[in-house]
């Protein structure tokens with residue numbers, strides 16, 4: 001038999017593009033919200049020593065009990081808040097969608113403001129849910145009335161709110177978010193991927209709203225290579241989601257390494273402080289450049305707008321000078337002429353600002 005992909009695979013999947021990751025070889029990498037700092041040598045040595053005795057021939061603990069216990073203590077979680085680990089929060093977004101997907105032919109909706117994190121739409125599409133994006137206002141604040149109207153119209157099973165938002169960097173209004181949580185007939189996932197760099201969190205709202213889940217990741221705080229995200233929420237929700245998790249999703253090196261890092265949390269906290277400081281400097285540097293409009297950020301990146309029609313040239317010019325950032329102009333909509341730069345070290349940020357200044 002010969003059979004083509006087009007005959008066998010759903011049109012929505014044929015139409016998808018695999019998640020694009022730029023080749024950053026040899027470039028200053030300011031495109032993916034990574035923490036630019038490594039660890040002091042003594043810490044690396046100590047970490048390697050803990051890995052020495054890790055058995056690679058055995059499956060990892062499928063419940064990651066030691067790690068979960070340590071995370072609970074570290075986050076000071078109250079007993080009624082449950083914690084579920086994912087292979088990055090990307091995996092958790094997928095698990096949430098799979099858990100809430102409708103039966104054959106039943107329409108289920110995932111709703112999120114736009115622009116926001118692209119995985120919400122991608123995952124909804126390939127897990128067979130309908131995706132509804134509700135445009136933010138031109139200043140990237142939530143259009144509360146439009147959100148509430150869309151929620152009443154589409155009755156979403158799942159709402160994703162990135163807080164701070166990616167790629168815009170801002171926190172949404174707390175009151176607006178509370179209204180959205182109250183109005184949503186499904187689950188609302190507040191995605192705090194950038195919580196380490198922000199001044200606010202919805203963690204205290206977990207006790208009050210049964211349909212609220214909080215999602216976080218260690219990726220942006222300095223452990224992107226380990227892939228560990230988590231969801232916090234009521235046990236009766238997380239128990240159901242856990243049934244769809246593949247049994248050994250958190251590998252043993254990640255479990256042991258994160259346990260180690262949690263014993264040395266001060267290092268990551270200190271680095272987050274450096275990044276927040278560097279963000280202020282980067283923001284100030286960008287503001288001084290002619291023709292640049294910047295947007296306030298509570299995350300470890302800054303969104304900025306260049307004069308009309310120049311985003312592609314600016315992106316390529318920076319890359320030619322060895323600096324990789326993210327061009328968001330091709331996304332269209334509110335992101336026309338916008339680019340996003342991750343906060344790097346002071347030296348990297350200066351290289352970026354010098355290169356950008358030369359291009360304008």
Ligand SMILES: *Cc1c(COP(=O)(O)O)cnc(C)c1O
Nearest residue numbers: 088089090117166193217219229
């Ligand atoms: C980066 C990011 C994630 C994904 O994080 P991983 O844990 O690395 O999969 C989730 N949500 C938002 C808003 C992000 O920007």
